[in-house]
Amino acid sequence: MYLEGIILVGPDFEPVEGRVVVADGEIVGLEERDTDSDDLILPAFVNAHTHIGDSIAKEAGEGLSLDELVAPPDGLKHRLLRAAGREEKVAAMARTLRYMEATGTGTFLEFREGGVDGVGALRDALAGEGVAFGERAVESVVFGRDDPDVLSVADGYGASGARDADFDAVRTETRDAGKLFGIHAGERDADDINPAMDLDPDFLVHMVHAEGIHLERLEDRGTPVVVCPRSNLVTNVGVPPIRELAERTTVALGTDNVMTDSPSMFREMEFAAKLSDLPAREILRMATRNGAEIAGLNRGVVREGADADLLVLDGDSDNLAGTRDLVRAIVRRAGQADVSRVVIGGETVVPRDD
Template identity: 65%
Template sequence: MTDETATTTVEGTILRGTELEPVEGRVVVEDGEIAAVEETSVDSTDIVLPAFVNAHTHIGDSIAKEAGAGLSLDELVAPPDGLKHRLLRSASREELVTAMRHSLQFMQASGTAAFLEFREGGVEGVEHLREAVEGLAIDPVIFGRETVDAIDVADGFGASGARDANFERERLACRKADKPFAIHAGERDPHDIDAALDLDPAFLVHMVHPEPHHFERVADSEIPIAVCPRSNLVTKVGLPPLREWLDRTTVALGTDNVMLNSPSMFREMEFTAKLCDVSAREVLQMATVNGAEIAGLNCGVVEPGKDAKLLVLDGETDNLVGARDPVRAVVRRAGHADVKRMVPGERV
C-alpha cells in the first residue's frame, strides 16, 4: 500500500480548480494535503480529478438491493412501515454492517471519497455505519434519523420530510449542538417544501416539484440542494428542474437509496448529463466541488491546501483512449473499470 504520509506525485491531465480546467502536469501531495499543482509537460495520459463526494445516500438500504419491484414510493420507503424500514428492522447488526461494507467498498473503488448519509436506526444505526466504514478510505458525514438523541453521536440530523412529522425539536437540537439539519422536500409534490424551508435547513434533498415562489425562496435563502435524478425516475416522481436550481443555488449530486440504485457516481453523472439541461462541467462540479461545499469538507478541488482526495483514471483504457474532451469523457463515458488509483489508498 502507498504510504500517503510521504511525498508523492500524480501526473497526467489534471482537472484543476473549481472550474475543473484541464491542464497538463503533476499534483504534489505531502502528508495527505495537496502541496502544489505544477503545470508542465508529462508523459502520462492519466486523468487526475477530485474524488467524488456523494451528496445523498441511504447506505443502510444495502440490505434490500432490488427489493420491492412495482411498489410505489410510499410503499417502498415511507416511514415507519415502508418496505425498506421493515427490512431494516428485521436484519441483524451483522447483516446490516456486512451489507453496508460491501456498498462502501464499491463506492471507494469507483471513485468516491466522502458521502452524506441519512442513516436510519437512531444511535444504533449511526454506530452500525461507523463500524462498516472502519479502515476504508472513504469519509462518512452521517445525518442521524428517527430519534433526537442520534444527533449526539452523528454529524447532524436528516429528516424524512415535513409531511411525516414536525421536526422543530430536532432542528433546535441541531442548533444547540452546532450541527447541520437537512431534510427531504418536494419529492412527491410541492406541498412539503414551504414547511421544510421554514426550518432553515443546511440543505434540501430532491426538490423535484417546486412552485414558482419556491424558486424565489431558495434563491433568497441560498439553501443548497442535493439532487438524485436516477432515484427520482425509478420512483416515478420525475426529474428535478436542474437548470433552474443551478441558476439559483449550490446543487450537489447524490445516488440516494441503495435499495433502488447502485451508489455509483459515474452512473449518476452520465444519467444526469444526458437527461437534464446541464453541461458536463456543471455535472462534475455537482459531484465534486459542490458536494464538498455542502458537507463542509476541505476536498472536491485540486488546488494547494486542499485535502488530497484524488481520483486517477487510466486514459489508455479501451473506453477512454482517444477522448478529445476529458471533462465530457469523465462525466458521460468513464466508469469503474477506468479507475487506476485513488489517493489516498486504503487505510491500515
C-alpha cells in the same frame, strides 16, 4: 506521493499537464511540466445523499410506490431493516463502502436510519468491525435520524420530510449543537416544500416538484439542494428540474437508496448530464465541489491546500482514448473500468489488497 498526468485544476477543471504533490493528507503542490502519463487526475467524488443501510435489500420492492418502499415507519425498507440483524447490516454496508471507493467516491453524506444504533452500525462498517475485508477509507458525514439523541453521535440530523413529524425542536437542537440539518422535500409532491424551507435547513434533498415560488425562495435564501434523479425516476415520482435549480442555487448530486440504485457517481453524472443538458463542468462540480461545500469540507477540488482526495482515470483506456473534450467524456462516458487509482486522505485505496 505525487501523481502525474493531465490535472483538472480548480473549480473550473482546467486541464494542466503536470504533477500533483501530496503530503500529510493534503495537496501541497501543483507543478506544470511535461509528463509521459496518460492519466487524468480529478477530485474524488462527494456523493451528497445516500441511504446505504438498505444494502441488504438491493432491487427489492419492484412495482411499489415511493411510500410503500421507503416511507417511515412501515415502508418496505424500514420493515427489512428491522428484521435484519446488526451483523448482516454492517456486512452489507461494508460491501457498499468498498464499491464506493472502487468507483471514486471519497466522501458521502449519509441519512442513517435507526437512531444511535444505526449510526453505530455505519461506524462499524467503516472500521471493518467483523468484516473480512477490513476497514474502509471512504469518509462519511452522518446525518442521524429517528431519535433526537442521535445528535450526540452524528454529524447532523437528516429529517425524512416535513409531513412526517414536527421537526421544530430537533432543528433547534441541531442548530444549538452547531451541526447540519438536512431534510427531504418535494419528492412526492410540492406540499411539503414550504414547511421544509420554513425550518431554515442547511440543505434540501430532491425538490422534484419545485414550483416557481419555491425556486424564488431558494434563490433568496441561498439554500443548497441535493438532487437524485436516477432514484426519482425509479420510484416514479418524476425527475428534478436540475437546470432551473442550478440557475438559482448550489446543486449537488446524490445516489439515494442502495435498494434502488447503485451508489455510482459515474452513473449519476451521466444521467444528470443527459437529463439536464447542462455544461459538463457544472455537472462535475455537482459531483465533487458542491457536495463538499454543503458539508463544509475542504475537498472536491484540485488546488494547493485542499484535502488529497483524488480520482485517477486511465486516459488511454479503450473507453476514453480519442477524447476531444476531457471533462465531457468524464461526465458522460467514464466508469469503473477506467479507474486506475483512488486516493483518499492522501493514501491510495485503489488498487489495494483486501
